[in-house]
Amino acid sequence: MFGKGKTCHFAAVPERYLAECNLVVLGVMGSGKSALTVKFLTKRFISEYDPNLEDIYSSEEMIDHQPVMVKVMDTADQDGPVNCERYLSWASGFMVVYSIDNMQSFKGCQRYLEALALHRKALHLDVPVLLLGNKVDMERHRQVSKSEGASLAARFGGQFYEVSACLDFLSVQRVFHDAVREVRRE
Ligand code: GDP
Numbered sequence: 311m312f313g314k315g316k317t318c319h320f321a322a323v324p325e326r327y328l329a330e331c332n333l334v335v336l337g338v339m340g341s342g343k344s345a346l347t348v349k350f351l352t353k354r355f356i357s358e359y360d361p362n363l364e365d366i367y368s369s370e371e372m373i374d375h376q377p378v379m380v381k382v383m384d385t386a387d388q389d390g391p392v393n394c395e396r397y398l399s400w401a402s403g404f405m406v407v408y409s410i411d412n413m414q415s416f417k418g419c420q421r422y423l424e425a426l427a428l429h430r431k432a433l434h435l436d437v438p439v440l441l442l443g444n445k446v447d448m449e450r451h452r453q454v455s456k457s458e459g460a461s462l463a464a465r466f467g468g469q470f471y472e473v474s475a476c477l478d479f480l481s482v483q484r485v486f487h488d489a490v491r492e493v494r495r496e
């Protein structure tokens with residue numbers, strides 16, 4: 311028997327709140343955008359990936375004890391920042407990739423940073439941008455110094471990382487998770 315005055319509460323079960331974070335990976339062809347994206351999603355290094363394939367992938371992640379649906383747009387521009395509309399309004403954050411063994415890719419990523427800076431200024435947006443120097447396993451063929459990378463990132467107000475899609479998974483994961491953390495801070 312229920313005692314008088316006792317009430318029974320049926321708490322509505324709230325749908326689990328799952329935030330979304332849309333990350334766009336930019337950079338010239340061959341810098342390793344797909345390899346980094348695939349590594350983050352599968353923990354594997356895939357050495358050959360269709361260079362023209364552009365797609366959006368999703369992964370449910372737990373970052374700092376908070377669930378988040380991370381969507382990654384792995385872009386495949388042929389010729390620098392063109393038709394940027396497809397991702398400018400979609401993105402919560404950008405990762406601009408170059409390859410430390412290729413100065414051309416470093417020059418190419420400056421064009422992306424400039425395009426993003428213009429967009430941010432025009433729309434008064436503060437979407438985080440991370441600069442990634444990929445292929446640190448190719449140290450002996452390095453053409454872009456760490457300090458050149460760091461000062462470019464500082465010039466555009468972004469975080470800077472050096473990584474490798476073919477070395478350990480955790481350091482690649484950390485970059486993607488830090489991108490989400492930057493987005494959360496905004
Ligand atoms: P994307 O055009 O920017 O998507 O570049 P891909 O991911 O297709 O990579 C271009 C080439 O660089 C491929 O041959 C990859 O195997 C290679 N690559 C990508 N990341 C790394 C890396 O971290 N280290 C090395 N040594 N090669 C890499």
Ligand code: MG
Nearest residue numbers: 343344361386
């Ligand atoms: Mg690719």
